[in-house]
Amino acid sequence: MPKVSMFIPCTVDLLLPQVGEAAMLLLKRLGVRPSYHPEQTCCGQPLLNAGYRAEARRSAKHFLTTFWDEDIVVSPSGSCVCMIKQHYPELLKDEPAWHARALAQAEKTFELSQYLVNVLGASDVGAAYHGTVTYHESCHILRGLGVTEQPQHLIRNVRGAHYVALDNAQTCCGFGGEFAASYPDISGALVRDKVRSFLSSPAELLLVSEPGCLLNIKGYLHRHHPDKRVMHLAEFLIQQKVA
Amino acid sequence: MRQRTERFTTIARRELQNGLSQTFLSLLPPGFRALRAMGMSSFPDPDAAVEYARAIRASVVARLPELLEEFERRALALGAKVIWTRTALQANEIILDLARERGATYITKSKSMLSEETGLGEHLRKGGVEPFETDLGEFITQLLGRPPFHIVGPAINVPPEEIRDAFLAGAGLKESTTDPVRLGLAARLFLRDKFKHLKMGVVGVNMAVASTGTIINVENEGNIRMIKSSPPTVVALMSPEKVVPSLSDAMHLLRILSRNCTGQKITSYVSLDSGPKRDSEIDGPAELFIVIVDNGRSEIYQDPLWREALRCIRCGACLNTCPVYTKIGGYPYGFAYSGPMGQVLNPLLLGLADTRDLYQACTLCGACREVCPAGIDHPALLLSYRARAASDWHGPQAARVLLRRSLATLLAFAMTHPRLWNLGIKLTRPLFNLAARDGYIHTLPGAQGWFACRDLPAVPEKTFRERWRQDHGQ
Numbered sequence: 001m002p003k004v005s006m007f008i009p010c011t012v013d014l015l016l017p018q019v020g021e022a023a024m025l026l027l028k029r030l031g032v033r034p035s036y037h038p039e040q041t042c043c044g045q046p047l048l049n050a051g052y053r054a055e056a057r058r059s060a061k062h063f064l065t066t067f068w069d070e071d072i073v074v075s076p077s078g079s080c081v082c083m084i085k086q087h088y089p090e091l092l093k094d095e096p097a098w099h100a101r102a103l104a105q106a107e108k109t110f111e112l113s114q115y116l117v118n119v120l121g122a123s124d125v126g127a128a129y130h131g132t133v134t135y136h137e138s139c140h141i142l143r144g145l146g147v148t149e150q151p152q153h154l155i156r157n158v159r160g161a162h163y164v165a166l167d168n169a170q171t172c173c174g175f176g177g178e179f180a181a182s183y184p185d186i187s188g189a190l191v192r193d194k195v196r197s198f199l200s201s202p203a204e205l206l207l208v209s210e211p212g213c214l215l216n217i218k219g220y221l222h223r224h225h226p227d228k229r230v231m232h233l234a235e236f237l238i239q240q241k242v243a
Numbered sequence: 244m245r246q247r248t249e250r251f252t253t254i255a256r257r258e259l260q261n262g263l264s265q266t267f268l269s270l271l272p273p274g275f276r277a278l279r280a281m282g283m284s285s286f287p288d289p290d291a292a293v294e295y296a297r298a299i300r301a302s303v304v305a306r307l308p309e310l311l312e313e314f315e316r317r318a319l320a321l322g323a324k325v326i327w328t329r330t331a332l333q334a335n336e337i338i339l340d341l342a343r344e345r346g347a348t349y350i351t352k353s354k355s356m357l358s359e360e361t362g363l364g365e366h367l368r369k370g371g372v373e374p375f376e377t378d379l380g381e382f383i384t385q386l387l388g389r390p391p392f393h394i395v396g397p398a399i400n401v402p403p404e405e406i407r408d409a410f411l412a413g414a415g416l417k418e419s420t421t422d423p424v425r426l427g428l429a430a431r432l433f434l435r436d437k438f439k440h441l442k443m444g445v446v447g448v449n450m451a452v453a454s455t456g457t458i459i460n461v462e463n464e465g466n467i468r469m470i471k472s473s474p475p476t477v478v479a480l481m482s483p484e485k486v487v488p489s490l491s492d493a494m495h496l497l498r499i500l501s502r503n504c505t506g507q508k509i510t511s512y513v514s515l516d517s518g519p520k521r522d523s524e525i526d527g528p529a530e531l532f533i534v535i536v537d538n539g540r541s542e543i544y545q546d547p548l549w550r551e552a553l554r555c556i557r558c559g560a561c562l563n564t565c566p567v568y569t570k571i572g573g574y575p576y577g578f579a580y581s582g583p584m585g586q587v588l589n590p591l592l593l594g595l596a597d598t599r600d601l602y603q604a605c606t607l608c609g610a611c612r613e614v615c616p617a618g619i620d621h622p623a624l625l626l627s628y629r630a631r632a633a634s635d636w637h638g639p640q641a642a643r644v645l646l647r648r649s650l651a652t653l654l655a656f657a658m659t660h661p662r663l664w665n666l667g668i669k670l671t672r673p674l675f676n677l678a679a680r681d682g683y684i685h686t687l688p689g690a691q692g693w694f695a696c697r698d699l700p701a702v703p704e705k706t707f708r709e710r711w712r713q714d715h716g717q
Contacts, residue, residue, distance in 0.1 A: 008707050008708070010668075012707055013668065013706045013707045013708055014668055014671065014672075014702060014706055015699070015700050015702060015703075016700065017703055017705065017706060017707035017710055018703075020707040020711075021707065021710065021711075024711075036708070036711045036715070038661065038708070038712075039661045040661070041657070041658040041659070041661055041664040042654075042658045042664070044655075044658060046654075047651055047654060047655060047658075048626065049607065049626065049629070050629060050633065050647070050651065051626070051628075051629030051630040051631070051632060051633030051634075052630070052633055052648070052651040052655070053630050054655075055651045055652060055654065055655035056655070058655045058658070058659050059655055059658040059659060061659075062658060062659040139606070139607070139608035139609055139610070140609075143608065143609040143610065143612070143613055144609060168272070170610075171272070171566055171610075172566040172606050172608035172610070174566065174606065175606065176605065176606025176607060176608070177606075177607075178603075179603070179604065179605065179606050180692065180693055181690055181692035181693045182603060182604075182692055183252070183255075183603075183604050183692070184691070184692040184693070184695035184696065185252070185255060185256045185259050185695075186255060186259070186567055186570055186571060186604065187606075187692075187696075188695060188696035188697075189259055189570045190566055190567075190570060190606075191696065191697065192696070215699065215700070216697065218700060219683075219693075219697030219698045219699050219700070220696060220697040222683050222697070222698045222700075223696065223697050223698050224696075
């Protein structure tokens with residue numbers, strides 16, 4: 001039975017615990033033994049994006065120490081995984097021992113859908129849904145990790161679900177961490193466009209694989225279109241009853 | 244050029260409320276995406292073509308000093324005069340002097356973002372030499388007194404009614420018309436007249452070929468060819484990074500340059516000029532001055548990461564794909580270069596202190612990096628500017644820098660001390676939830692930006708970690 005250590009993003013820990021639980025349950029159903037390392041905190045991405053490289057380096061080292069003994073690390077967030085796989089080696093390039101650890105960590109770290117499809121070879125994860133769904137391609141998952149087919153493959157294999165492509169699915173939703181709070185006009189215009197694409201599609205449910213995008217779109221929908229739903233792919237993939 | 248980068252947010256808001264700009268901008272991504280896809284698909288192997296272009300630009304940046312020296316040697320041998328200037332002002336003064344010495348009361352100009360950067364037009368006008376922009380779009384923005392909206396289409400957003408009014412007032416338009424053909428003809432007649440008896444013309448440079456001393460210009464209107472062939476004196480204004488090693492490198496970049504933006508396999512006109520007119524030739528300028536403007540680039544070059552910004556070939560593809568640019572257009576960037584191109588270049592040229600919004604107003608989505616044929620990692624550069632700015636204790640924002648730095652130190656400390664981290668998260672919950680109702684938070688002090696257009700899910704009773712511990716007894 002493969003063992004996976006789950007990295008829970010801070011946004012999920014605090015605001016979206018159901019996403020983490022869904023990811024855990026999903027792995028269990030696929031015969032994986034997921035664990036949660038209690039020493040984990042934040043990957044440090046907000047620090048790096050705000051320009052605090054030394055501080056981000058400290059959190060990177062904490063992460064690398066925490067997960068050193070784990071075989072595989074999986075996270076339901078593409079941007080945290082990008083931080084680990086791409087930014088850790090760059091941040092630690094001047095410290096050879098840490099750099100080597102970062103490279104080793106990069107090899108064994110996966111975004112959830114990437115792990116499910118590329119490593120486990122999953123197609124049908126046992127989920128069922130009655131209705132039409134669509135999917136927003138989060139920037140860090142799509143362009144950061146090059147993961148685009150995997151989530152769509154999993155969605156297409158959900159019994160009863162009709163998958164339609166989202167217009168401008170690959171355009172940023174306007175989250176961008178601090179950007180959303182610092183540039184509300186621009187961020188607001190971007191999330192409005194994203195929601196417009198969703199509203200003009202035949203889908204009644206929008207799926208995303210990134211907690212940041214989820215918070216952004218969910219918060220916008222609740223304010224303006226409370227009858228419309230968005231959820232994390234992991235939450236969607238554990239649904240078994242045909243609604 | 245007068246910089247207004249500090250008004251980014253204000254102008255962005257204005258543009259977001261400008262229905263005309265919004266309608267136009269909404270057409271950009273799908274339109275250019277289709278054009279680019281069409282253009283790039285004409286390569287047998289588009290990815291390889293892009294990689295080759297990136298490799299050429301990488302080698303240009305790596306070998307910049309020696310390539311420039313080689314270019315200068317070749318250009319001098321062909322009879323051109325090469326003038327190096329450290330600052331924009333020196334370049335402007337030299338060009339003004341050249342015009343005055345030749346008794347020119349006016350000059351014609353090609354569209355050149357470098358001349359926007361140096362503020363050449365304004366300098367010439369103040370010095371009594373009238374500069375006429377000859378690129379149609381640039382001619383319109385000049386008449387309207389506006390900065391370029393888009394690097395390829397400076398007036399692409401201006402409606403025909405405004406062009407009509409500007410032409411009636413300043414371009415000798417006789418009839419009141421919004422017919423594009425008639426407007427185009429009016430500009431043509433007006434500008435053709437300027438090419439007669441022209442004493443001096445100024446062009447930008449798309450590429451300068453080191454191995455041959457050749458200057459290459461690409462255009463779609465023929466105005467640059469007119470400038471290069473009409474007057475006895477031609478001034479070519481270039482920044483150092485325009486140099487490319489060889490003609491074959493230049494040919495490949497030409498293949499990429501227009502395909503990557505407008506989708507054209509090649510622009511309507513491409514001129515390659517090697518030195519001034521030779522005795523055996525029947526036309527061409529008697530003198531060719533090549534003015535190489537440094538304007539801070541040598542300093543930028545000292546930083547191994549920042550010099551990567553000099554790879555840019557100004558194709559404009561990054562503008563067309565940027566989620567931020569395609570919402571706010573070119574005006575908020577407040578300088579010659581807009582979009583991601585401007586976000587990486589302007590802070591280096593103007594200093595990080597005055598351009599904060601340019602490197603902060605980015606979601607790091609990476610769309611620009613993906614389409615960049617020069618291989619620029621825009622997000623990495625912006626992150627590096629943020630890092631530099633976060634350590635700027637002496638700038639005007641010192642108090643803010645100190646506050647944010649303290650917060651970051653505290654956060655990093657908590658992130659490396661799990662107990663403290665979890666305690667912090669636990670204490671955060673009631674604060675977050677003070678304003679919660681129906682399962683959502685609707686406002687929080689200090690986070691008005693987030694709540695301007697959206698809510699936030701209320702913080703659940705237990706964090707993931709607490710729920711997990713409860714179920715698994717860790």
